[in-house]
Amino acid sequence: MTTTETIIEVRGLGKSFGSLVAVDDVSFTIRRGEILGIAGPNGAGKTTLFNLITRNPFGPDRGEVVFDGHRIDRLKPHRIMRLGLARTFQKETSFAKLTVEQNIRLGGVYGAGLRGAALQAAIEATLEMLELAPLRNELAGSLPVFQTKHLMIASAMVARPRLLLLDEPASGLNSIEQADLQRLILRLRDSGTSILLIEHILPLLFGVSERVMVMDFGKKLTEGPPSEIARDPQVIEAYLGGKAMENLHAT
Incomplete structure (x- = not known):
């Protein structure tokens, strides 16, 4: 039970x-x-x-x-x-032509239905937790494997x-x-x-x-x-x- x-x-x-x-x-x-x-x-x-x-x-x-x-x-x-309930996948996946922040934003919008101030607050908290804040404006496709994995986890974690x-x-x-x-x-x-x-x-x-x-x-x-x-x-x-x-x- x-x-x-x-x-x-x-x-x-x-x-x-x-x-x-x-x-x-x-x-x-x-x-x-x-x-x-x-x-x-x-x-x-x-x-x-x-x-x-x-x-x-x-x-x-x-x-x-x-x-x-x-x-x-x-x-x-x-x-x-x-x-x-969120998940990641074996293969490192991201939207290569979007920035780190834009990738995380998509996770918040489509994963959790967040909007406005609540969405931005979740993005900021996730960037800090996953240590991606300095890379927020970098294109996802330019990241090495290690940071791409962080981004993939961040895109799931933004949905809280x-x-x-x-x-x-x-x-x-x-x-x-x-x-x-x-x-x-x-x-x-x-x-x-x-x-x-x-x-x-x-x-x-x-x-x-x-x-x-x-x-x-x-x-x-x-x-x-x-x-x-x-x-x-x-x-x-x-x-x-x-x-x-x-x-x-x-x-």
């Missing part, structure tokens, strides 16, 4: 494409102010799960999603975002979401940039935004998550505190890889 401490409850979510079962009976909850990490190999169904929750670009065949007391698995994507879904935000970043991103994710959490995080960079994922859920072949394999997941023999050998876990313990 959804409680005031639970921001989202996913119940038996599933999606098939012909004979391929991409997501198979996945259930979990996220508490308010929590970061839940998702780990698993490529093709495990992680991004498809994000698609089903947000119905962008498609929704589930079965199961339910209850977000902040509202069942959303039958709503249109823009209605889900207006309720306070209560839950943010981040899909592999650390891909393509060096170790210094990963550390900066880790601090950013914690700041977003501390600002009151719950986070569902897909990430292959395990030190980052384990460093920010209160719990980690592991997926494989569309199924939820296990879930628990990072310290337990990192030592689960089945996870280590079959799904995350012994080498990856050796690197994690070495950090």
Whole structure:
């Protein structure tokens, strides 16, 4: 049962494409102010799960999603975002010929329906939080990957979401940039935004998550505190890889 401490409850979510079962009976909850990490190999169904929750670009065949007391698995994507659930995508995306501020403005207008003074206040707060204020007049297409990722997160955060879904935000970043991103994710959490995080960079994922859920072949394999997941023999050998876990313990 959804409680005031639970921001989202996913119940038996599933999606098939012909004979391929991409997501198979996945259930979990996220508490308010929590970061839940998702780990698993490529093709495990992680991004498809994000698609089903947000119905962008498609929704589930079965199961339910209850977000902040509202069942959303039958709503249109823009209605889900207006309720306070936003996401980013694996590929760095922006409107290259618009400025940083204009990109964020679009997120506020179309993501949250903000206008006037409320919109500008949200833009200013987001520019500061994502450390993009000095770049506000730069064209998005001129930004390096690291700042483009910040802009993508900013375009979601300007809508003031209560839950943010981040899909592999650390891909393509060096170790210094990963550390900066880790601090950013914690700041977003501390600002009151719950986070569902897909990430292959395990030190980052384990460093920010209160719990980690592991997926494989569309199924939820296990879930628990990072310290337990990192030592689960089945996870280590079959799904995350012994080498990856050796690197994690070495950090």
